[in-house]
Amino acid sequence: MNKFKVTFYPDNKSVEVIKDTTILSAAISCQVFINSACGGDGVCGKCKVIVKKGSVVTVPTGALTPEEKKKHVYLACLTTIHSDLEVDIPPESKMEIDAGLKDIYANSEEVESEEVVSSDKIFKHSPLSTKLYLELPKPDLNDSLSDLDRLYRAINKAQGLPRTTESHGAKPVVRGLPPIQTSMANIRQLGELLRDSDWKVTATLGKRNNSIEIILVEPGDTSAKNFGFSFDIGTTTISGQLVNLNNNQVLGTKAAYNKQASFGSDVITRIIYAKEEEGLEKLHNAVSETINHMIKELASEYNVDLNDVTCIVCTGNTTMIHLLLRIDPTYIRREPYVPTANFIPVLRATEAEININPRGLLYCVPGVSSYVGGDTTSGVLSSALYKEKDLSILIDIGTNGEIALGNQDFIVASAASAGPAFEGSGVVCGMRASSGAIQKVKINHKDLSVSYDTIGNVKPRGICGSGYISLISEMLSAGVIDKSGKIKLENNKRLRTTDTGREFIAAFKEESDSTRDVVITEADIENLKRAKAAIYSATAILIKHIDFKISDVKKIFIAGGFGTSLDIESAIKIGLLPDLERKRFSFIGNSALAGAREILLSSQAVKEAENIARKITYFELSTDSGYMDEYMAALFFPHTDLLRFPSLKI
Template identity: 30%
Template sequence: MPETGKGTVRFLPDGIDVPLSPGISLLRHALEAGIPLLAPCGGESRCGKCRVSVEGETRGGDDSGLLSPSALAAGVRLACRCFPVSGDVRATVPPESRTARLAAYLDGKDLSGDGPFLPLPRSCAGMKPVGVALDLGTSTLAAALVDLCGGAVLSRASADNPQMGCGEDLISRVVFAEETQGGFDLSRGRLLSGVDGLIATLLSSAPAGAEVTDVVVAGNTVLSHFLYGLDPSPIRRPPYRPGMKEYPVVDGKALGVSTAREAQWRLFPSLGGFVGGDVVAGILASGMHRNEEVSLLFDVGTNGEVALGNRDWRIACSSSAGPAFEGGDIGCGMRAYPGAIESVRIDRGTEEVEFTVIGRGRPAGLCGSGVIDLCAEMFRAGIVDRAGRFTPGGGNARRRRTEEGCAFVVVPPEESADGRGVWFGESDMKSVLRTKAALSAAAESMLRAVGFPRDAVARVYIAGGFGNFIDLRSALAIGLFPPFPPSRFVPLGNASLAGAIGALRNRRRWKEALALASSTLHHDLSLDPDFMELYQRALFLPHTDEESYRAALAAGGPC
């Protein structure tokens, strides 16, 4: 922390006091104190999500473009632009500004985990050896504790990635680490604290005498660099190459962790700047690398990685899809925690809305599956056209005009959790179109690069907990995926964690992962002359090739 002055900053409701540092934002104070405060844009004053209620002498943070007059009058400020001046300052972080206490989808399918139990070669003498499989997600950390004498999974746990306070997407975090004084050490420290806390949670229910001897980590390239202590800044600039793709085995002491310091840490290798070990682990769990038939693997997240291939060849890419389906870039977007609308249906005649809410309480916003449903329903009901533009509303009460254009009111203010209502506007729809176009075009680009038609793809795997909650018909209605019949889709759950568990339980699977990584080609979309054309075609609902989507939906199959 920089030089401190007189006074303290107290964060509520946590009740944590930190010394006041003049010239340092409330957001930076919160990061130093370990306060869970949302900052999707990494503190660049673009998202307006880091709202706090302030008492005391401060300056800045009163952006009228992001905060309403009533909010400003109530003392609400943006933490990234609000600076405590002197004396004692109190900053109250409301629930909507706190990072989600998201229960990650911890179960994943390991479709190729049919081998014998062959743990990594470590001595069992005088101890009860256990291993940790760890999935480093951009927003969520997930882990499993494995008995290395019998192979049983003893427990699972998840936690928010504390790095979210440094930016919700990976580029924001790299920028924060590079351009903020002490940013790399702070950002890396946040990640290490999250990993330590998660392992400590697992060990709290471990058998007496248990000792962690091995840790297997699957994470995207940026987070793998942070964990390993490598500068990730080269990844954000052409040619977007990581400083390292293969990470030599080290012990916990070398990484600087507080737990599992004597254990051997193995990180899945990366394929490219934004295609990391989590994709390698997902391929391992799917078994697509063992099959003769061609498969696609989507890892639906902020990065939007896609892999294509079979046992003879594989290529993979990252589409930089953005955080629209994880609560970012959506005015009323939020993570999948209590209060989030998770499914939506709209009456095509009256435009009345029915929805379900996580936790069954009052709605506070829209999570990813709710956003996909809402967009599909608005399109089906004729509320938006194929370009995502709002159609004339005919005086319907759910149509509103805001400063940013037209909007559809999902929940009126008096029925919402915070009294502000839940709405979806033109800028939100544009974010969704960009996100879904990037993901769909990435797959189409790779198919075109290898000269394969869509019919050549036998299976489409959806990795990530988010994929388990997507209504496939809604996803196809907006063109999130290429037009495959629903029967070809196979949700895997947390395939990254499943692959890490498999590699921990069987050393042959770890060697298999290393081999498939070295034989999988990284397809750089920035160098693909066809990608932009495919992306532009996908910026419509569902696509310019509407007939193919109608045929896919008509084919039916399990959803």
């Protein structure tokens, strides 16, 4: 087999690949991220590269001009490698998020997270897996139960369950109790293990699909060390939490960009990419690598041995869960939009190539439909919307914005494709809600000086979602931009025109922790405007669909990875949220992650989540004739129909 070496400049990264590999695949395999909005279909023309040396084979495309062809510009996705190559990646083909902050893929970062768990809903502590220290009575001639039955007996006794005397088979059943099961691997080593440890062992028990599984038997007492992870797998951002399963304590929370982003920024392009040769594997590997990396980092920071991590709960939209489990997501995209599975049984984490204890469990929060996934279920769970008497709404602001509307009697949900702007992606100086992110802004109306708060009170590195909301709202008040989002200011030191358009400087590089000014461009504002319009219009249509008025909604839960603060006033001012009495709003942070943690920590929450997933009715926005009109009308600050925002007095 022919192998060729491909070197990418200016990164100066090399990789060996076999003949006929596309340049795009080669780039991805050595962590060089090239823009590829269409996911490698040769349609978007964003992955232009210059081949400096070597021979390639390409297919004709209309995305290149004759001048570009003369300069050896090729589309990376359509061009295959036929010799050793040197490839130059022009700046415009570098992934935008990569251009903004170089280390974005390198590491996950500690994030600020604020979660409000409603006080009337505390689930009984019964985590997905528990550790039980047992001192077994030694067998003698009078008590000659087999080793396994002896273990079962001790477990039942320790849990206050009636004693089972059945001595045959591996699954003694007591009426009304979940059956206990274990695997051959455990049984084979049991005899020696019990005797070597002087009958003092720790059994890790997992709740697995209505039965209890002895996941692991270890010598001695390790019961003090039992940890789990909860993860929210977003299209753009993956957040994870390390939790002490014995006392419910959250040790640390981290977020990282989903590495799948290099295969397309939205779920549809990723579903298309999954059909490529080894596409599904690559997507799966990207997400499991991101998760494993975060697990490793969190575990080592808190001195947790990965063997003591016995379970993990993942939530996310349906496509993300499919890709995590390496299930072909193709049919999510095809009419009639049916996912392969909404309810996934409890699995072993290794089946999804997640590295915790090799026998540890993985549970995925059940989803509702192709476009409303487990993240909505866990959001509804943690916001307790399903217990509200009054009409309430949960708005989860992410790349796939999810909106759930209802109360204790019914819930309808929709998904609005908002794009990654509020997660700090696809905007020039965007970043996650982590240290150094501008999260709140004030602009002086007279001299246009800008003051801001950053997360961690350090020098600014970029702007996070809540920062953008606050910044745009302030720019509107100070007259920096007009209501369509165009910069109307002239001749100011904070205003600059570059090749890509006009931009406003929020923090000069002298005051920032970056080699360049922290700016917001007109194109950023346009992106954010579209994102907010998608969320607002989906909210408005969903409420209209069930024949209610916006003013009928009594409680509004706002969720999203915004860090510790989201200024509701600013969010209303830019038209992201409806203009309702401010006290009806509550910001609940990353509700999907909070829900996943509750599920991790209580089997009651698991039951509740399953009930919620069955109860939610999915409403498809694209079939609603009014959606496009609503969306177009929302492409304005705050809205084309100013009468909907009476409190703003504009």
